[in-house]
Amino acid sequence: MELLDVLIIGGGPAGSTCAGILNKHGLSVLIADKAQFPRKKLCAGWVTPEVFKLLSILPDEYSESHILQPISKFIVWDSHNNTHPVDFGKTVSYGIIRKEFDAYLLGNSGVQVHENFNVKKIEFQKDRVTVNSSLSARIIVGAGGHFCPVSKALGNSYKDSSTLATLESETELDSETIKRTVPYPGAPEVIYLEAVDGYAWYFSKRNYLNIGIGSLDRKKIHPLLNWLLKILKEKNRLPEDVRSxxxxxxGHFYKIYSGVPKAISRERALLIGDSAGLADSTSGEGxxxxxxxxxxxAETIIQAKGDYSAAKLAAYQDRIKEVFGKPGSSPPQHPPNPLIRLVFKKLLLGTGPGRNILIKNYFLHAS
Ligand SMILES: Cc1cc2nc3c(=O)[nH]c(=O)nc-3n(C[C@H](O)[C@H](O)[C@H](O)COP(=O)(O)OP(=O)(O)OC[C@H]3O[C@@H](n4cnc5c(N)ncnc54)[C@H](O)[C@@H]3O)c2cc1C
Structure with missing residues (x-):
């Protein structure tokens, strides 16, 4: 059995980014994924411009052969379900189709991918990690999303108080239907949920209509979806023929970066992306x-120079804390303090400029 330098489980944005850097650095890297790309991924598909910058992707170039919906406006619903456009007058974000986006990133990584490879068994040995008794590497990177088997091997649970429950549907329609149905094409409509922590969205990307809902209260997610569909129908966003x-x-779950921290490193293993539970606690951006x-x-692995001891890899945990803040320290949509929570709701649901500031800071990362 060939001994790889690095085995990455999961070829989503986390895995392909890490793989691409390590590959360029000359390490032998392989990505194993249970899916075959292009694969479907539940997601609203908002991508902040920083992502394009970090990955050195030119939006104009990407849009030549993929769907890229420029976003210049958000539509915020108030507590009476009236809509308030927050218009930036220029492109401030983008909408993508995950099936296309993830396949593009994976291709760009230049790394060999073992598709249809469902990781079930992970064995940590003295000098290596072996997966399904068939692939071995000096270090393994868990990038398998919320239910990543590497995260499980590190003792993390799939359920805790900061796990978001979501329901979503994305459908390709025709341009006539979009024109007839969607009042603000290309502008995400954000429907803040007063009763629970979370929000819903209604968003068209060219001819795709994406409708979804996310909440920390998993028990209420199905009743909330029924409420959302009813309200969208009442607001003429979802006529019966389109609904059908x-x-x-x-549904899918994923963890936001607040509350209970995850174990994200150990000897010969690191976790990244949803596997590490790093999504933004306010917007859910992951x-x-x-x-x-x-x-x-990737930086940690390169700097470790082959020493993948727990002590050496702990540097990664420190870097995560430096960049993302200590778990629970980011300004959350779910503030524990009722007073802050009240102020937040008043700003978002009120009529003042606070709404623009919130969208800018929490949905665009453009403070
Ligand atoms: C409904 C919904 C809406 C969202 N909207 C947004 C949004 O608009 N913008 C945003 O930024 N984020 C959004 N997110 C979050 C975002 O989708 C994730 O944070 C992001 O996909 C994390 O990337 P990742 O690479 O860590 O994992 P993923 O993209 O989930 O990739 C994980 C990969 O691991 C593979 N895998 C899993 N298990 C195994 C296994 N056992 N063996 C082998 N391979 C395995 C999977 O097939 C998959 O390809 C949304 C999430 C949901 C659920």
């Missing part, structure tokens, strides 16, 4: 943290 054409709503953590893990 939507792809089925599917692609940017996935890319950043992929970079930090």
């Amino acid at each position: 054409r939507l792809n089925p709503f599917k 692609i940017r943290p996935a890319v950043i953590s992929g970079m930090l893990a």
Whole structure:
């Protein structure tokens, strides 16, 4: 069995970013993924411009052969379900289709991918890590998303108080239907949920309509979806003929970076992206943290120069804390303090300039 330098489990944005850097550095790297690319991934598909910068992707170039929806405006619903456009007058963010985006990033990494390879067994040995008794490497990187088997091997649980429950449907329609149905094409509509921690969205990217909902209260997610669909119908966002054409709503969980910290490193292993639970606690944005953590893990591995002891790799945990803050320290949408929570809601649901500031700081990372 060939002994690789690095085996990365998961070819999403975290895995492909980390793999690309290590590959350029001359290490022997392999990505193993249970899916075959291009693969579907549940996601609203908002990508902040920082992601393009970090990955040196030119949006204009990407848009030549992929769907790239420039976003210059957000539509915020108030507590009476009235809409308030927050118009920036220029492109401030983008919408992508994950199936396309992730396949593009993976191709750019230049790394060999073992597709349809479902990692089930991970064995930590003295000088290596072996997976499914068939692939071995000096170090393994867990980039398998929320249910990553490497994260499980590090003792992390899939459920805790900062795990978001989501339901989402993305459907390709035709331009006539989009024109008839979507009042603000290309502008994400953000529907803040007063009753629970979380929000819903309604977003068209060219001819794709993406509708979803995310909440920390997993028990309420299905009733909330019913409420959302009803309200979208009442607000003429979802006529019956379009509703019946939507792809089925599917659910997924992922952890936001607050509350209980995860174990993200041990001897011969690091976790990145959703596997490490790094999504933004306010917006739920996970692609940017996935890319950043992929970079930090690659940097740590390169600097370790083959010494993958727990002590050496602990540097990665420190870097994550430096960049993302100590778990629970970011300004959350779910503030524990009721007073801060009240102020936050008043700003978002009120009529003043606070709404623009919140969108800018929490959804665009452009403070
Ligand atoms: C409904 C919803 C909406 C979202 N909207 C946004 C948004 O608009 N913007 C944003 O930035 N983020 C959003 N996110 C979060 C974002 O999707 C994730 O944070 C991001 O995908 C994390 O990237 P990753 O590379 O860590 O994991 P993933 O993209 O999940 O990739 C993990 C890979 O690991 C593979 N894998 C899993 N298990 C195994 C196994 N056992 N063996 C082998 N391979 C395995 C999977 O097939 C997959 O390809 C959303 C998430 C959800 C659920």
